[in-house]
Structure formats: structure tokens, C-alpha cells
Amino acid sequence: xxxxxxxxxxxxxxxxxxxxxxxxxxxxxxxxxxxxxxxxxxxxxxxxxxxxxxxxxxxxxxxxxxxxxxxxxxxxxxxxxxxxxxxxxxxxxxxxxxxxxxxxxxxxxxxxxxxxxxxxxxxxxxxxxxxxxxxxxxxxxxxxxxxxxxxxxxxxxxxxxxxxxxxxxxxxxxxxxxxxxxxxxxxxxxxxxxxxxxxxxxxxxxxxxxxxxxxxxxxxxxxxxxxxxxxxxxxxxxxxxxxxxxxxxxxxxxxxxxxxxxxxxxxxxxxxxxxxxxxxxxxxxxxxxxxxxxxxxxxxxxxxxxxxxxxxxxxxxxxxxxxxxxxxxxxxxxxxxxxxxxxxxxxxxxxxxxxxxxxxxxxxxxxxxxxxxxxxxxxxxxxxxxxxxxxxxxxxxxxxxxxxxxxxxxxxxxxxxxxxxxxxxxxxxxxxxxxxxxxxxxxxxxxxxxxxxxxxxxxxxxxxxxxxx
Ligand code: UD1
Ligand code: CA
Numbered sequence: 001x002x003x004x005x006x007x008x009x010x011x012x013x014x015x016x017x018x019x020x021x022x023x024x025x026x027x028x029x030x031x032x033x034x035x036x037x038x039x040x041x042x043x044x045x046x047x048x049x050x051x052x053x054x055x056x057x058x059x060x061x062x063x064x065x066x067x068x069x070x071x072x073x074x075x076x077x078x079x080x081x082x083x084x085x086x087x088x089x090x091x092x093x094x095x096x097x098x099x100x101x102x103x104x105x106x107x108x109x110x111x112x113x114x115x116x117x118x119x120x121x122x123x124x125x126x127x128x129x130x131x132x133x134x135x136x137x138x139x140x141x142x143x144x145x146x147x148x149x150x151x152x153x154x155x156x157x158x159x160x161x162x163x164x165x166x167x168x169x170x171x172x173x174x175x176x177x178x179x180x181x182x183x184x185x186x187x188x189x190x191x192x193x194x195x196x197x198x199x200x201x202x203x204x205x206x207x208x209x210x211x212x213x214x215x216x217x218x219x220x221x222x223x224x225x226x227x228x229x230x231x232x233x234x235x236x237x238x239x240x241x242x243x244x245x246x247x248x249x250x251x252x253x254x255x256x257x258x259x260x261x262x263x264x265x266x267x268x269x270x271x272x273x274x275x276x277x278x279x280x281x282x283x284x285x286x287x288x289x290x291x292x293x294x295x296x297x298x299x300x301x302x303x304x305x306x307x308x309x310x311x312x313x314x315x316x317x318x319x320x321x322x323x324x325x326x327x328x329x330x331x332x333x334x335x336x337x338x339x340x341x342x343x344x345x346x347x348x349x350x351x352x353x354x355x356x357x358x359x360x361x362x363x364x365x366x367x368x369x370x371x372x373x374x375x376x377x378x379x380x381x382x383x384x385x386x387x388x389x390x391x392x393x394x395x396x397x398x399x400x401x402x403x404x405x406x407x408x409x410x411x412x413x414x415x416x417x418x419x420x421x422x423x424x425x426x427x428x429x430x431x432x433x434x435x436x437x438x439x440x441x442x443x444x445x446x447x448x449x450x451x452x453x454x455x456x457x458x459x460x461x462x463x464x465x466x467x468x469x
Contacts, residue, residue: 018112019063037251088207139232385411
């Protein structure tokens with residue numbers, strides 16, 4: 001309890017190292033700008049850090065493509081330090097000294113390329129420091145090649161460690177150690193900075209190794225503890241595109257598991273994609289291969305059909321979205337039905353109980369409550385009142401080749417099939433448009449408008465033609 005209080009009282013500063021290029025990605029783009037689980041890697045690291053510290057206490061060390069990395073971190077208030085030349089993980093900290101040292105508290109160090117790390121684990125790591133100078137995350141790896149190896153103390157029952165030996169500097173015996181340094185640390189800021197200047201670039205790589213801090217602090221009489229995690233995958237850094245795909249899979253799986261625990265049914269979850277910021281209400285059912293993306297918020301009791309894509313949209317309760325439907329930047333109110341095979345391009349509002357059927361495209365369209373556009377229509381820049389019926393094949397001609405124009409249709413109007421509505425145009429409440437009409441002029445409320453050639457009958461014409469041969 002006492003320790004818990006201490007954790008609450010001592011502020012946390014987080015530094016995220018993200019200056020490297022990541023050569024093994026074979027990319028022109030810096031590694032932390034690649035995406036997994038619906039976000040860039042740097043956004044994942046920042047999102048985790050934000051659960052530990054306010055933005056003013058978070059600092060990202062940038063180098064390669066620093067401007068793009070800064071731009072990818074969209075939370076205001078987060079600090080950046082530029083590491084022009086990457087002279088090692090220790091050097092990355094030292095270039096941030098001026099910003100970081102005055103912040104004090106606990107100094108949590110993590111990498112920008114480890115998107116799977118959980119905030120709970122970082123909290124346990126901070127807790128682990130107790131009265132020592134710091135703690136770090138370790139894991140037992142089947143193949144620890146490339147990782148720093150953990151040299152434990154003589155007493156095998158405590159958590160203290162003596163040193164980290166980097167792969168390149170390790171003896172054959174040390175290389176057999178399977179306990180690896182995950183590169184995630186928590187130090188008492190004051191002790192860290194008191195000794196950070198003692199890091200030397202006296203190793204085969206000629207780099208300033210952050211890992212040297214363990215021996216440096218021990219030489220000064222302080223202890224460092226290891227927190228060994230059971231699932232090493234959580235702390236894995238992404239080095240290549242195979243690991244990127246694996247991280248993507250694990251992050252997606254995490255999001256879906258959380259949704260399922262919160263009451264959402266997901267059919268064939270291995271095929272479904274849901275972005276991290278999406279929220280979905282209980283008893284909603286998501287069909288196979290659906291993608292729910294961006295900032296979408298979806299209510300309860302909805303149904304999303306197979307292969308539908310919903311992005312940055314607000315979906316009310318009990319909305320039914322049929323299979324193969326696309327909804328972007330739109331609002332769909334309670335109990336509306338969309339699809340199958342519908343496309344809501346952007347800027348649409350579909351009110352309560354309205355229907356949008358197959359092969360109907362909406363763009364900046366407002367469909368009033370209970371209105372229906374059930375088949376094969378294009379409704380763009382259009383306002384439609386409540387309980388109107390838009391017949392199959394209706395097209396709003398909103399574009400004259402230069403400008404976009406509005407079509408306004410009142411409530412309880414009936415637009416006959418295959419109507420062509422040439423905007424700008426206003427159709428009054430309760431008006432009727434005959435099927436196949438080309439409507440160019442305003443139609444008053446409750447009127448019938450016909451805009452088509454009158455039918456002509458020529459009796460016997462076809463029979464005579466046949467006789468002629
Ligand atoms: C580091 C650790 C190693 C650990 C491993 C875990 C050191 C010396 N070694 O090795 O013990 O097992 O991480 O993944 O720390 N970075 C900078 N600036 C630099 C150098 C690195 O910002 O000058 C960033 C990189 O972008 C990367 C992270 O720090 O995100 C780790 O750097 P990397 O070179 O991959 O360290 P490793 O050799 O893997
Ligand atoms: Ca690495």
C-alpha cells in the first residue's frame with residue numbers, strides 16, 4: 001500500500017527512442033512510421049506513454065525523418081528532441097538531458113518500435129524499482145541472438161542484476177544466456193542523470209550504450225532489478241515486415257478480444273479488422289471480413305454484414321448494415337437499414353428507420369426518418385424529408401460540369417422510378433413524380449409532375465412490318 005502511494009506521488013517521465021531508420025524494413029520510410037493494428041508504431045508507443053504521464057512529461061527522441069515522426073504524433077504538448085547522428089541508445093538519452101533531467105521523478109525509457117507493450121507491464125516495472133536505482137524488463141528467449149544478455153547476481157533468489165552484455169561484446173559462455181534485455185527501463189531520474197555522463201563509447205560498435213548504466217549504477221553502490229515477463233512477444237521490437245505483420249495480427253486480436261469481452265459478437269474474428277479507436281455497443285454482431293475503421297462509434301444491437309467497410313462514422317443502435325456495404329464519414333441513426341451493396345461516400349445523414357438499399361450511392365445526402373431509397377440510385381447534395389420514397393434508378397444530377405447544386409425533396413414525396421432530377425431543384429412535400437421523368441423545374445407540394453414524352457400507340461404496326469419481310 002505504502003509503495004502504491006509512492007507510485008502515485010512520484011511523477012513519471014517517459015522517453016521514447018525513435019531516431020533509428022530501421023534498415024531491415026527495406027523502406028524509404030522510417031520504421032516507426034509503419035502501421036500495425038491501425039496506427040503507426042510511434043502512435044502506439046505514445047498512446048501507451050499517455051496512460052502513464054501527461055503529454056508535457058513525454059519526450060520522443062527523433063532522428064531519421066524527424067519531421068514526419070513529429071507529425072505522426074498528433075497529441076499536443078508532447079516534447080521532441082532531435083538526435084542528428086545515431087550514436088547509440090545511451091547517446092539518445094544524453095541528447096535529451098536538458099529537457100528530461102529537470103522533469104525528475106521516475107524516468108521510463110521505451111522504444112518507438114515496440115507497439116505490443118502494455119501499460120500494465122510498465123506499471124509493474126515502476127513498482128519493481130522499490131528502493132533501488134532502477135528496474136528493467138527481461139524475457140527468456142529461445143533464440144536471444146542480437147539481444148543484450150542479462151547477468152544475474154550471485155544470489156539466485158533475488159531480482160537484482162549485475163550487468164547487461166551486448167551480443168557483440170559477449171563471451172561464448174555469456175552468449176548461452178537466454179535471458180534477454182528487452183530495452184525497457186525505469187530509473188530514478190535523479191540517480192540516472194547523476195551518472196549518465198559516465199557512459200563511454202568504448203565498445204566494438206563505438207556507440208554509447210544505455211545498457212552500461214546497469215554496471216555504472218552498481219559501481220556507485222545502487223541496485224538494479226529485473227522484471228521478467230512471461231510472454232516475450234509483448235516487448236518485441238519490430239525489425240522487419242514479417243514482425244510488422246505479426247504485431248498487426250496480435251494488436252488486432254487484442255482489440256477484438258476486448259470487444260468480445262464487452263459483449264460484441266464477432267463471427268470468424270480472424271477475418272475481421274477493427275481499428276483501436278473504434279467503439280461498438282453490446283449485442284452488436286459483426287460478420288466475417290468486416291472492417292470497422294478510424295473513429296467509428298457504433299451503438300448496441302447493430303448488425304454489420306460480411307465484407308462491409310465502415311470508416312469514421314457514427315452508427316446508432318439497432319442499425320442493420322447488409323453485406324458488402326461501404327459507409328464513410330457518415331451518420332446513421334437508430335434502426336436504419338443500409339445495404340447490402342450500398343455506398344455512403346461521405347457527409348451523409350440517414351435518419352431513424354430510413355432504408356438505403358442495394359446499389360444506392362449517397363454523397364452529402366440527408367435522408368429523413370423512415371424515407372426509403374431501396375434500389376439503384378445516386379443521391380448527391382440532397383435533402384430528403386421524412387417518409388419519402390425514392391424510386392429505383394433515381395439520379396440527382398448535382399453537377400453541371402462546373403458546379404455542384406442542391407436537390408431538396410420534401411416529406412412524404414414520391415419520386416417515381418428512373419427519375420432524373422436536374423439540380424438545383426426543389427420538390428414540395430407530398431409531391432409525385434411520374435416514373436421516367438426528367439425534372440428540371442420546381443414541383444409544388446402535393447402536385448404531380450411528369451417530364452417525359454407521351455406514349456404513342458400505332459395499332460397493327462408490328463404485324464404489318466412482319467408481312468413486309
Ligand atoms: C538494444 C539494447 C539491447 C536490447 C535490445 C532490445 C543497447 C546498447 N542495447 O539493442 O540490450 O536487448 O535493444 O531490443 O541499448 N535508437 C535511437 N538512437 C540511437 C540508437 C537507437 O533512437 O542512437 C533507438 C532505435 O530507433 C530503436 C531503439 O533505440 O528504436 C533500439 O535501438 P537498436 O539499435 O535497435 O538497439 P539494439 O541493438 O536492438
Ligand atoms: Ca533492435
